[in-house]
Amino acid sequence: MAVRHLVLMGVSGSGKSTVGEALSQATGLPYLDGDTLHTQANVTKMRDGLPLDDQDRMPWLDRCGAALRDKPDGLILGCSALRRRYRDRLRKGADMDDLLFVLLDGDPALLAHRMQARKGHYMPPSLLQSQLDTLERPADDEHSIIVSIDQTTERMVAAIRKALDETG
Ligand SMILES: Nc1ncnc2c1ncn2[C@@H]1O[C@H](COP(=O)(O)OP(=O)(O)OP(=O)(O)O)[C@@H](O)[C@H]1O
Numbered sequence: 001m002a003v004r005h006l007v008l009m010g011v012s013g014s015g016k017s018t019v020g021e022a023l024s025q026a027t028g029l030p031y032l033d034g035d036t037l038h039t040q041a042n043v044t045k046m047r048d049g050l051p052l053d054d055q056d057r058m059p060w061l062d063r064c065g066a067a068l069r070d071k072p073d074g075l076i077l078g079c080s081a082l083r084r085r086y087r088d089r090l091r092k093g094a095d096m097d098d099l100l101f102v103l104l105d106g107d108p109a110l111l112a113h114r115m116q117a118r119k120g121h122y123m124p125p126s127l128l129q130s131q132l133d134t135l136e137r138p139a140d141d142e143h144s145i146i147v148s149i150d151q152t153t154e155r156m157v158a159a160i161r162k163a164l165d166e167t168g
């Protein structure tokens with residue numbers, strides 16, 4: 001597996017943390033949850049049901065990019081990376097033009113169901129719609145793969161590993 005830096009991206013509830021931990025176990029690459037790099041102000045805003053804006057997200061994306069850059073041996077980062085310009089910011093911060101983005105892709109009803117079933121998380125299901133409205137799927141010129149969330153975590157991990165082997 002030649003790819004050693006990848007970002008698991010997608011809206012809230014798409015499984016970034018769950019798949020990230022499992023992929024880390026399977027590959028030996030460390031996993032970092034980008035949620036841990038949010039400021040308390042950002043977390044409070046989301047907990048209060050208010051979507052983050054670009055001003056809230058850019059400094060956080062810089063911390064996420066730096067985390068990738070600071071792990072030359074490899075890192076799996078969980079980070080929503082919803083817009084093209086957010087991914088540009090990550091590529092720049094990480095200093096990796098070919099940073100691989102893995103979009104965890106699912107339909108709104110399944111995402112809502114998973115968010116509602118989840119316990120003890122600050123992100124309210126009411127913010128799902130704004131996450132979906134903000135999402136810009138990776139364009140053809142971005143190094144990316146898409147994995148459906150409508151399957152077990154194990155199958156998602158296997159699909160990502162297969163794609164990594166194929167993309168080299
Ligand atoms: N493949 C799967 N099959 C069934 N349930 C799943 C799967 N992946 C994740 N889940 C469940 O869906 C919920 C959301 O997953 P998770 O917290 O990993 O998403 P996330 O993208 O990290 O969310 P956030 O960005 O809001 O932190 C969790 O309760 C998790 O257990």
Ligand SMILES: O=C(O)[C@H](O)[C@@H](O)[C@H](O)[C@H](O)CO
Pocket residue numbers: 011012013035038052057079080081082123131
């Ligand atoms: O860009 C964003 O709006 C945020 O990163 C969110 O995606 C949250 O961090 C995450 O979903 C919380 O669970």
